[in-house]
Amino acid sequence: MSSILEVTNLSMHYETISGNVDAVKDVTFNVKQGESFGLVGESGCGKTSVAMTLLQLQPENGKISQGSIKFDSNEMIGLSENELRKIRWKGMSIVFQGAMNAWNPVVKVGEQIREAMREHSPNNSKSENTKKIRELFEMVGLDESVIERFPHELSGGMKQRAMIALALSCDPKLIIADEPTTALDVVIQDQILKEIRKVQEVFGLSLIYISHDIAVIAEMTDNMAVMYAGSIVELGKTEEIFKDPKHAYTRMLLESTPSIIGEKKKLRSLDGEPPTLINNDNKCLFSYRCPNPTNECKNRELDMELIKISSSHYVDKCCIDCE
Template sequence: MALLEIEGLSIGYGTRNGLLRAVEDVSFTLEAGGSLGLVGESGCGKTTLGMALMGLLPPNGKIMAGKILFEGQDLKESTEEQWRKIRWRKISMIFQAAMNALNPVHRVGDQIAEAISTHRPEMPEREIMERVAELYRLVGIPVERIKDYPHQYSGGMRQRAIIAMALACNPRLIIADEPTTALDVIVQDQILKEIKKLQEKLGLSIIFISHDISIVAEVCEDIGVMYAGQLVEWGPKEAVFENPVHPYTKALLASYPTLMGERERLRPIPGEPPNLVSPPPGCRFCDRCPSAGKSCKSQAPVWAQVGPRHKALCNACS
């Protein structure tokens, strides 16, 4: 049984202009120990999806349809009480903006200890502090820095502390939402390698959300490409990069430069994504698609299976 199975998940936000369909009919599976990178431009629904997996949708957000099966249990049906037992213990999150996620007036070690004691009230304090020290060693922060305050940490160390916090209760699934934005290239590289190392060492499953393909590629085995609320291509990293099928994936890949060889002009995608309050009836990418056929505009696309574990949501692709 897969650790996580998402089936036909749709999420909407109530807005003044009507229902905004942020996520529509998304399905994928994630095995225990697997890693999935969700990429797409801002507004494609990737963060909404991550928030739904943590039971943290804002008040105007609602799961309209579909299932989130985690260890066989549908999380959609969970009450707030049940969510409290799942969050951090089973599914945890590495937040973006490491600079702001820690409370500046508390020692970093105490904040991690608090995360543990909240979920394990029975644990004696000495054991908790031992666990914090263990977590520090795990994520590569010197243990003597436990008593420091956040401002005494560098940006990279703060992000490591956030990772330690996410690992505190031994979760099975970690959702990392742009965990390296605002970090410098070198620190970013170190954090990505750390996440990958921990994932392999602890057998964690990970969903890594970013707008930047090059970043998810450093960590993940599978890639899911999202566009305008829909998953449009899904498959192993190598297949998606070497043999992209969906025109949107192809266009996205063409926005990244190489370092060697001729300097080729980048080919950015023209136009803007559609309005998700009243999305077009057919393919949502069709207005920007170089290979759109006549029926694309009116006919909703269906999944084309292009490899054993590689599929694309496109009528013109198969």
């Protein structure tokens, strides 16, 4: 299967008054056609920054310093705003984190979806567009009367369903789901996840699923990457990582989530705060939270870098064998 998205050595930093914040550091991963890829990590580790950088929607002070993003074999970095506009939504679309505020409060839901379709296929008639929205709404389990409603008239779950319909409206090849279930209750969360998986199967879409919830990632994805402080520390098949986590951070993430199968273990919490990302060198930022750091680690001698440990499993060399 060919890759739909190839990200190589991507780095992005925010320019702030107190210095550069390295939100994305040397990130490399591939997403294959029809595959779902998970990105997991604690809050502030740069997951959303990665998502925004893929579409180059990062805030104005966010600067891409190196790397390449190849979407459908075309390089995206260095494209003009107008060229990017054609890829946005038609190529890659996003289901936003907290769909509550992702809808313009003064425009009807149907019109907001139609607007995107109008932009990318200007020759469609209004009735064609509306028909398509109806089909999408049926698929995500929304009543067609929602087309004529305003966002504030919908519940959180309905907004998120409509958001999925919006993301599908221009037949994208890749959907980025940026914590789509945050702020929803557990029952709705489950329904939304099912909805996402369903549309992914029906349309044969590629999916990047971003979440801090490692259990959801396990359920949703084929391959995954664990992010810590802007870098990917472990990358590979979801199954393999869950069976045999190599990085101490991944292990700790797993141990902090209860498992319903297998023996009961005491849940562990992660001590310490996420590190500040301002003006760092390229040394491992996990060392001071690492339960069992090697001497090299403690003295901060090793640069962060992924190394291959099997054909489909990469891990940061720093932590390759800390227990």
